[in-house]
Amino acid sequence: MKTSVKQPISVLVVIHTAALEVLLLERADHPGYWQSVTGSRDGDELLQETALREVGEETGIDASQFQLLDWQQQNEYEIYPHWRHRYAPGVTRNTEHVFGLQLPHPVPVTLSPREHLNYQWLSWQDAADNVFSPSNRAAILQLPEKVQHV
Numbered sequence: 001m002k003t004s005v006k007q008p009i010s011v012l013v014v015i016h017t018a019a020l021e022v023l024l025l026e027r028a029d030h031p032g033y034w035q036s037v038t039g040s041r042d043g044d045e046l047l048q049e050t051a052l053r054e055v056g057e058e059t060g061i062d063a064s065q066f067q068l069l070d071w072q073q074q075n076e077y078e079i080y081p082h083w084r085h086r087y088a089p090g091v092t093r094n095t096e097h098v099f100g101l102q103l104p105h106p107v108p109v110t111l112s113p114r115e116h117l118n119y120q121w122l123s124w125q126d127a128a129d130n131v132f133s134p135s136n137r138a139a140i141l142q143l144p145e146k147v148q149h150v
Helices: 047-059 081-086 124-130 134-141
Strands: 009-017 021-027 037-040 067-078 093-103 116-123
Touching (some): 009 134, 021 047, 037 047, 047 067, 047 093, 067 134, 124 134
Antiparallel strands (some): 009 021
């Protein structure tokens, strides 16, 4: 159930392949800002449910068909001032929970046009160099040790 303000609890989902190719999305509200899938928790949904929902909304990928792993990692950061209006008055910090979603190979993506302009699959090194968020970059740089070779 959508609330009128965003919760300062979110997920970051690094979508990748076993070959360490990473999916990046270009933000519609800030062209040139590339990122992994992100989104705030709705209501009291479990964080895994938030990750599944956000992947579906932002990419059209049914994440339940693949290996979604909770990396058991949290990042707390200051919300960029230009996005604070989305939160309750006085909320300035967000806690982000990191997940990885491994696909067998790069797949075409169906973007939500109000959220994203474009997508690209990049090597993990190039993806880390292209994201604007420090926590997103740090998560991508962990991929070589996190990836499940299946």
